[in-house]
Amino acid sequence: MTKIAKIRAVIGGAVMTLGATTAMAQTDVTVAVPNPSAILWGPIWAAAGEGYFEEEGLSVDVQAVDGSSAVLQAMSAGQAQIGVPGPGPVLAARARDLDAVFIYNMYPKSLFGLLVESSTGITDPAELEGQTVGVGTADGAEVAFARAILGDAGLTEGEGYEFLPVGDGGTAAVAFLRDEVDSYAGAISDAAILRSRGIELTEITPEKFLGFFGNGVATTRGYMEENPDVIEGFGRALVRGMEFMSDPANSETTLDHMAAGNPQEGEDREFAGALLDAVVERMTPTDAYADQGFGYQPPEHWEAWHQSLQDNGVLDAPLDDLSAAFTNDFVATWNGQ
Incomplete structure (x- = not known):
């Protein structure tokens, strides 16, 4: 197992750096998450702890901000290349002309x-x-x-x-x-x-x-089109991190990786373990979509979110092109299919 060579965590306004110092050139990637929990974004920390990002040539810096809107603002301002927002805020942002694209469904089941x-x-x-x-x-x-x-x-x-x-x-x-x-x-x-x-x-x-799925990995269309290799490498490491943390045999090591990301969250080991079990269950696709692999986004689930936001007044009108809000183009590559 490759140890993280540098981790700095300031949980209150949290800036957390994941990565390893290696001889090979590393591409810096900043990821904005909507709160400082490590367990809720477990695949990222499992991938870092096991050295999967490093193997993809990536140095990942995780910045915790306050909510999905702040995640999208960081992406819009170029302060983060990748974010983990909710689907509702992504659709609302697209209505305001931010070309954010959901690329990986981290929580295929409702939160x-x-x-x-x-x-x-x-x-x-x-x-x-x-x-x-x-x-x-x-x-x-x-x-x-x-x-x-x-x-x-x-x-x-x-x-x-x-x-x-x-x-x-x-x-x-x-x-x-x-x-x-x-x-x-x-x-x-x-x-x-x-x-x-x-x-x-x-x-x-x-x-x-x-089917009212939760947060997932997003980026801007411009970054995705200009850096497909980064997107492929990041997603591939993320899937490996998810597979690692899903194996009960790795539970203790996984909790160690999570504690490295948020020491306070790891102080109550029993609670951390219970939360990890709940997170893994919610991140595991339903039987209907299991064959598609981790990260897959059923178009009909996006349609349900789209209609719900209109019904609740979050969207004043339907988006011109809902399909532009998400892509499954990388899923097969990430899952080695």
Whole structure:
């Protein structure tokens, strides 16, 4: 295993450098991520820790900024060649004439999920009729996500079920232990906290709602067209990093790589392990698309996002060419197909 020759991490306003000093020429690549977590962007840190970027001739510098909009701003300003934004902000940016292109679907499954205690035996959202669904806040994104799932199951808020804001993570665990809620809609980090508190959970999110995928790797069209070798090398290393961290035999080493990226996040090893398991599950494609390899973007999932943003008023009108927002051109090469 190749050790990272230089890592500097300032977690508050985080600038984190990954790479190795070698005799061969290295191409510098700055990657903007929307928060300082290392586990949430695990394939990057696994690829760095195992020396995969170095083997591709890349010196990768990760800069943590505040949210997807800041990621896209960094890309637009030329401060980052690659970013890891969400799909919604990418489409909104394209409506403002930023030619950002999604090239790798890092989270092919939704970052939110609908969870029940495993002991209940509930396997279908329709079984939540008459029950209380815990959420972080009354107006959080998880509320709209859960409302759509339950509505699709034929349930109406206030009649078939009710929401109860119980906070995130630890406070949600208390709500479960006090039997204040029967289920919980939250992000993968919330699920990891609940599991680390000893609450056994089963996810009952229908597969079609998992299609509202999360953050992925993006760049500008100009950089992609001018530097195809960099894009190929970066993605190839990323896939290898994903494959490495997906192997349970590598869990401890993977957590060491993550701790190098964010030492504070690695202090609670049990929680870090639970979060890593949740991240790997969300980064693993569904059976319907597994044969396409890591990074593949189903066009119909982009269509769902596009329609949702119009329905919610984020986009005033449809984009002229939705297909220009993403490309799968590199996926086969990255996956060695």
